[in-house]
Amino acid sequence: MKLKDIIKVLDAEVLCGEHLLEREVETGFGCDLMSEMLAFANSHTLLITSLTNEHVIHTAEIMDAVGVVFVGGKRPAKEIIRKAELNNIPLLSTPFLMFKCCGLLFVNGLKGCMRDATQ
Amino acid sequence: MYEGRYSMNRPDKESESKPQLKLEFKIGEKDFSVAGDAASKVKKTLQQLGLKPEAVRNIAIIVYEAVMNVIIHANYGQLKVIIVPDKVVVLTEDTGMGIPDIELAMKEGYSTAPLEIREMGFGAGMGLPNIKQCSHKLNIKSQVGVGTVLEAIVYLSSKN
Ligand SMILES: Nc1ncnc2c1ncn2[C@@H]1O[C@H](COP(=O)(O)OP(=O)(O)OP(=O)(O)O)[C@@H](O)[C@H]1O
């Protein structure tokens, strides 16, 4: 799936990175803990979170996330969106809450991360 | 805002083959943005040097988690990242409360982070285990009431 398809599935608003929506997304990782994202998420994953602080952007940058989806209609402050823009990290905001958001992505073909806790 | 100081030492022909690059950052009290800034700067530098993506990512994770620990659990300190041809050394030194039981601190899920820190998305108790996972060698020395020194080494073989 491409980011532009995900926008349709999630009825999402694009906060930044309009020019990066052709990016291919294979896996998703839904979490509100930075260290878990860094421990378990693959590179080139879509991060799904309800946190909107700058640490999410740093974490996304470190793990080369293809983008970040904020659930529950949340959106980070302007300067945080700017930071993501500078680092080429597309940000989306969906009105759906975490469970529904992940469920919709899953039934539309997005996989969970390979690198799970049992490995 | 702290900028990483950047120094390239090439004193003579002998060391020409062993360029050493050192990045240094001060970690101020409660300066939450320094972890992300340092990780980002280190990542970009390593990418420019042509390190493999896997090594770059591992080192960025080590930097981020180690610096975050200083900010969250200690008072202040510094970060040094030393890049030599065959390895990268990440070193944090802090002044702070120290770690009474390092073995316990290394356990996945163990965290003493307070509620307001957890609300920011930290305190999973995964930072030190992440650092261990991402490095080939990890040394932690700590003295209660004084501070902690963490040294993580990533070797750069042909495969990373
Ligand atoms: N520099 C330090 N100074 C004092 N205590 C530390 C330091 N680093 C780690 N610790 C102690 O070790 C514990 C475990 O650290 P670890 O990084 O694994 O988890 P965390 O920081 O609590 O949460 P997370 O890293 O997942 O956000 C901490 O909760 C803290 O008690």
Ligand SMILES: [Mg+2]
């Ligand atoms: Mg930590």
